[in-house]
Amino acid sequence: MPELPEVETIVRDLAQFLVGRSCRAVQVLNLKSINLTAAKFRQQVLHQPISEVSRRGKHIVIKLPQNYLVIHLKMTGQLIWRDKRHLIVGGHPIKQVGEELPNKFTRVVFDFASSGQLFFNDVRKFGWLKIMTPAEAEKYWQRLGLDPLSKEFSLVFFKKLLASRPKSRLKALLLDQSRLSGLGNIYVDESLFLANLRPDRLVGSLTALEQKKLWQAIPKVLRLSLRYRGTSFNNYRDAQGQSGQFVNHLQVYGRAGQPCLVCGRALSKTRLAGRGTHWCQSCQH
DNA sequence: GTGTTTGTTATCAA
């Protein structure tokens, strides 16, 4: 489940591999993964030098001279770069990390001639790659809320956000991409645990101190995960096919029934805002 | 065969 830290990890890697390069061939193995016909998609991408790879919420944005290639990995999407050049260290070629690609879940392949290949894999086919004009992209971004790692994510902004949805539950508000963009199920649960707040608390019931604590917890969790290159609960891999290691530092997500790492009480799992919600009944109020 | 998993959108209800 790629959320902000996972997408940011992929974007930083891809920028190194892709910027300045042009795609020489595209194979579309699943038409539903793209927003144009294969011929038009190919025409938009081929021989167009990539100038920038960036992130908008959970979206990956690849800048081409005329248009943007916007990618959402949804739940099981992967973007994995395979270098074609034989890296020789100490007289021996470095062994490629991860499995052989393409595999049965590869949906699109971008060929970068002599340098390498980029594979879009997606078990569940929810992910997508869309060519957008700058105008279309701008319109699309307008639906996204603020990035919690941006400098605009101030305490004042956050308090206004909370005040605008007083009757919502914390879990639902933090998952809403039109309010904040980038948090998903894992980091919402982790942030609420770190802030000692119940996921089902009404937003309007928070004290000033609780508001500040939550505001601090969100970027803290995201940055910590980024340091470990994200959470590979199952499907997520970075752009080099490697797992993220933050799964070893999760406090509540995926730990239902196991002891709370702070107080020792068995962690709970309930259903809230349509999602499995993990939390500690002793530590969160 | 059944239930669970989740990002996002659409639809419906109160």
Place this chain on the structure above:
DNA sequence: CTTGATAACAAACA
């Protein structure tokens, strides 16, 4: 308008 619930999308996994 707000909020929440549910289905849909698709496929693996227990």
